[in-house]
Amino acid sequence: xxxxxxxxxxxxxxxxxxxxxxxxxxxxxxxxxxxxxxxxxxxxxxxxxxxxxxxxxxxxxxxxxxxxxxxxxxxxxxxxxxxxxxxxxxxxxxxxxxxxxxxxxxxxxxxxxxxxxxxxxxxxxxxxxxxxxxxxxxxxxxxxxxxxxxxxxxxxxxxxxxxxxxxxxxxxxxxxxxxxxxxxxxxxxxxxxxxxxxxxxxxxxxxxxxxxxxxxxxxxxxxxxxxxxxxxxxxxxxxxxxxxxxxxxxxxxxxxxxxxxxxxxxxxxxxxxxxxxxxxxxxxxxxxxxxxxxxxxxxxxxxxxxxxxxxxxxxxxxxxxxxxxxxxxxxxxxxxxxxxxxxxxxxxxxxxxxxxxxxxxxxxxxxxxxxxxxxxxxxxxxxxxxxxxxxxxxxxxxxxxxxxxxxxxxxxxxxxxxxxxxxxxxxxxxxxxxxxxxxxxxxxxxxxxxxxxxxxxxxxxxxxxxxxxxxxxxxxxxxxxxxxxxxxxxxxxxxxxxxx
Ligand code: BG6
Numbered sequence: 001x002x003x004x005x006x007x008x009x010x011x012x013x014x015x016x017x018x019x020x021x022x023x024x025x026x027x028x029x030x031x032x033x034x035x036x037x038x039x040x041x042x043x044x045x046x047x048x049x050x051x052x053x054x055x056x057x058x059x060x061x062x063x064x065x066x067x068x069x070x071x072x073x074x075x076x077x078x079x080x081x082x083x084x085x086x087x088x089x090x091x092x093x094x095x096x097x098x099x100x101x102x103x104x105x106x107x108x109x110x111x112x113x114x115x116x117x118x119x120x121x122x123x124x125x126x127x128x129x130x131x132x133x134x135x136x137x138x139x140x141x142x143x144x145x146x147x148x149x150x151x152x153x154x155x156x157x158x159x160x161x162x163x164x165x166x167x168x169x170x171x172x173x174x175x176x177x178x179x180x181x182x183x184x185x186x187x188x189x190x191x192x193x194x195x196x197x198x199x200x201x202x203x204x205x206x207x208x209x210x211x212x213x214x215x216x217x218x219x220x221x222x223x224x225x226x227x228x229x230x231x232x233x234x235x236x237x238x239x240x241x242x243x244x245x246x247x248x249x250x251x252x253x254x255x256x257x258x259x260x261x262x263x264x265x266x267x268x269x270x271x272x273x274x275x276x277x278x279x280x281x282x283x284x285x286x287x288x289x290x291x292x293x294x295x296x297x298x299x300x301x302x303x304x305x306x307x308x309x310x311x312x313x314x315x316x317x318x319x320x321x322x323x324x325x326x327x328x329x330x331x332x333x334x335x336x337x338x339x340x341x342x343x344x345x346x347x348x349x350x351x352x353x354x355x356x357x358x359x360x361x362x363x364x365x366x367x368x369x370x371x372x373x374x375x376x377x378x379x380x381x382x383x384x385x386x387x388x389x390x391x392x393x394x395x396x397x398x399x400x401x402x403x404x405x406x407x408x409x410x411x412x413x414x415x416x417x418x419x420x421x422x423x424x425x426x427x428x429x430x431x432x433x434x435x436x437x438x439x440x441x442x443x444x445x446x447x448x449x450x451x452x453x454x455x456x457x458x459x460x461x462x463x464x465x466x467x468x469x470x471x472x473x474x475x476x477x478x479x480x481x482x483x484x485x486x487x488x489x490x491x492x493x494x495x496x497x498x499x500x
Pocket of ligand 1: 152182218220239351382
């Protein structure tokens with residue numbers, strides 16, 4: 001097991017910490033993955049309500065960690081947690097107290113504590129990244145054992161991302177800086193790398209020679225409830241495409257790295273981002289669809305529009321849905337379309353990469369009465385981890401000669417093990433100093449360059465933001481993006497198209 005470490009979560013009582021980080025850490029402690037001598041320090045602007053253990057219990061009951069909630073583990077976990085009140089913008093006694101906690105005599109019960117990893121997790125808006133880093137510097141909390149984890153979004157555009165990277169870079173070296181994208185911590189995503197680079201059969205087929213196209217979907221059934229302040233003016237392009245979707249695209253498309261270390265993987269991902277075709281204005285209108293949900297129904301219940309959810313007075317042009325076609329301009333992927341889509345208030349919650357192979361050139365089975373579907377390799381990250389290969393076989397035992405499509409499931413869950421979630425994996429990697437599943441500043445900046453080009457065009461485009469009814473698969477144009485190319489989106493379980 002990894003040595004004990006200290007973790008400070010800035011924004012420790014905030015939404016991300018309550019919903020994702022603390023439940024993940026609790027599950028990790030209960031499963032014996034986190035050394036119980038570790039310390040978890042939560043900073044908060046104001047004190048938490050009630051006793052710490054009741055507060056933790058309340059948030060675990062609401063957010064359901066993988067292991068369930070159990071009194072003994074809860075008490076053990078609570079003993080590892082300290083909540084302190086701390087202002088993020090100004091130096092003062094609260095910072096002195098944090099410094100004493102982390103470096104003072106209390107922290108040095110044994111000599112090893114001087115070297116234990118110290119992970120600062122900034123679960124706060126990017127506007128306060130700079131000042132928090134400056135204060136960490138001022139109080140000597142950026143020493144070499146320290147690492148800084150930056151939660152997305154890293155800025156609002158290229159210029160703001162560069163400014164943050166510069167500011168953080170003045171306090172922490174690049175090898176101390178961990179830009180998190182929790183999609184890279186998902187088990188099925190890591191399995192994609194294992195499959196691609198440990199099996200000759202996949203790697204040999206992985207190119208424009210055999211692959212027809214690739215689809216990457218992150219669909220959410222939730223709306224923007226509770227996050228309107230952040231979402232309005234951000235939109236799906238910045239919130240999901242700039243990071244999660246482009247990172248997944250990089251992992252699918254990158255060349256095999258020489259080694260699985262941070263630098264080698266990140267160099268290969270960066271080459272993909274640099275090879276993305278930059279669209280001109282009219283090409284953007286043709287290849288990128290943006291839309292916003294209108295009122296509709298989810299599982300039979302009426303739900304409001306985006307504007308209703310945010311209680312907006314006027315019209316908003318913020319997109320809650322994006323579907324696009326991208327190209328990677330290199331030898332391996334020449335002319336292979338990558339279709340990306342994401343949206344809120346879609347009928348189902350799932351995240352999936354579909355590698356669709358080319359159709360066979362000639363069928364000797366003509367007359368067997370079944371359409372021959374192209375092979376598909378499916379990497380599902382949500383709602384469950386699932387890897388599957390779809391292929392055609394003879395309909396075994398049938399009296400007549402017939403083909404059928406079957407799914408070969410690759411059982412990826414080891415030893416019936418519980419899913420511990422991406423955040424735990426990534427926090428432990430940061431404590432270990434392993435940057436392979438974190439994003440390099442150059443990747444962030446290149447992703448912004450590509451996305452900024454599209455957003456800049458939207459600001460002047462005469463094409464309005466489309467509407468789609470909540471509970472449908474987005475606007476007609478997202479469907480048409482595929483149909484025009486004689487293709488379809490692969491997984492549409494409730495299969496309805498929105499009509500605005
Ligand atoms: C976050 C976005 O990064 O990812 C959210 O800010 C989105 O808007 C979330 O809901 C989706 O993550 P997951 O793991 O629940 O699919």
